[in-house]
Amino acid sequence: MTRSDGGGRQGRAKALANRLDGRPVVLVGMMGAGKTTVGRRLANRLGRQFIDSDEEIERAAQMTIPEIFEQRGESEFRAGEMRVIARLLKEKDIVLATGGGAFVNLDTRALVKAEAVSVWLKADLDVLFERVSRRSNRPLLKTADPRGTLEKLIADRYPIYQEADVTVFSRDVPQDNVAADVIGALLDHLKTR
Numbered sequence: 362m363t364r365s366d367g368g369g370r371q372g373r374a375k376a377l378a379n380r381l382d383g384r385p386v387v388l389v390g391m392m393g394a395g396k397t398t399v400g401r402r403l404a405n406r407l408g409r410q411f412i413d414s415d416e417e418i419e420r421a422a423q424m425t426i427p428e429i430f431e432q433r434g435e436s437e438f439r440a441g442e443m444r445v446i447a448r449l450l451k452e453k454d455i456v457l458a459t460g461g462g463a464f465v466n467l468d469t470r471a472l473v474k475a476e477a478v479s480v481w482l483k484a485d486l487d488v489l490f491e492r493v494s495r496r497s498n499r500p501l502l503k504t505a506d507p508r509g510t511l512e513k514l515i516a517d518r519y520p521i522y523q524e525a526d527v528t529v530f531s532r533d534v535p536q537d538n539v540a541a542d543v544i545g546a547l548l549d550h551l552k553t554r
């Protein structure tokens with residue numbers, strides 16, 4: 362990276378941090394889209410705290426997400442997820458990565474829209490499937506045909522994720538580049554408001 366690239370990126374991050382004025386940035390999208398990994402880099406650039414709602418839920422429940430699904434069921438998980446996100450959105454200056462289903466829940470979505478600026482990290486089926494196949498910690502994909510299940514979730518959820526304030530493609534390029542794209546998209550969005 363050249364010196365001027367670095368200066369430009371830093372300048373954009375600073376401009377965005379000012380423009381956001383404390384408002385949380387919330388990343389939404391499918392499992393494997395890169396919300397956690399890109400979110401950490403984004404927070405770093407903006408000088409903000411990074412929080413992952415899945416990790417907060419596990420901490421609050423003292424259980425892993427697969428255990429919560431197994432022992433309490435998905436609807437209880439969703440209710441807990443909304444409570445945790447409502448609590449986290451009271452914080453200023455955060456980047457919050459949400460679980461893949463959080464924004465799909467009507468109440469959680471309304472909360473995010475009211476309190477934060479939202480970013481949909483979008484990726485196609487092949488990219489997502491390759492990424493989620495690296496780990497087996499996604500209870501919703503424990504089916505006979507995980508690829509088919511992912512495809513169905515994409516069909517159901519993409520029209521909803523589209524309601525986020527901005528959409529950024531989470532391609533197989535370095536995660537820092539995706540974070541830079543998020544900064545660019547948010548600056549454009551906030552300029553036109």
Ligand SMILES: Nc1ncnc2c1ncn2[C@@H]1O[C@H](COP(=O)(O)OP(=O)(O)OP(=O)(O)O)[C@@H](O)[C@H]1O
Nearest residue numbers: 391392393394395396397398461492532533534536
């Ligand atoms: N731009 C990228 N290029 C290559 N690999 C990536 C990229 N972004 C994310 N990944 C990889 O994809 C996997 C999933 O990423 P990550 O855990 O950030 O997704 P997530 O959206 O937080 O998923 P979940 O909703 O399940 O928490 C990780 O192994 C991560 O390193």
Ligand SMILES: O=C(O)C1=C[C@@H](O)[C@@H](O)[C@H](O)C1
Nearest residue numbers: 392415426460461462499500
């Ligand atoms: O897409 C989903 O519904 C989920 C994604 C994960 O982040 C976890 O929140 C959980 O496994 C459910």
Ligand SMILES: [Mg+2]
Nearest residue numbers: 396397415458
């Ligand atoms: Mg994650």
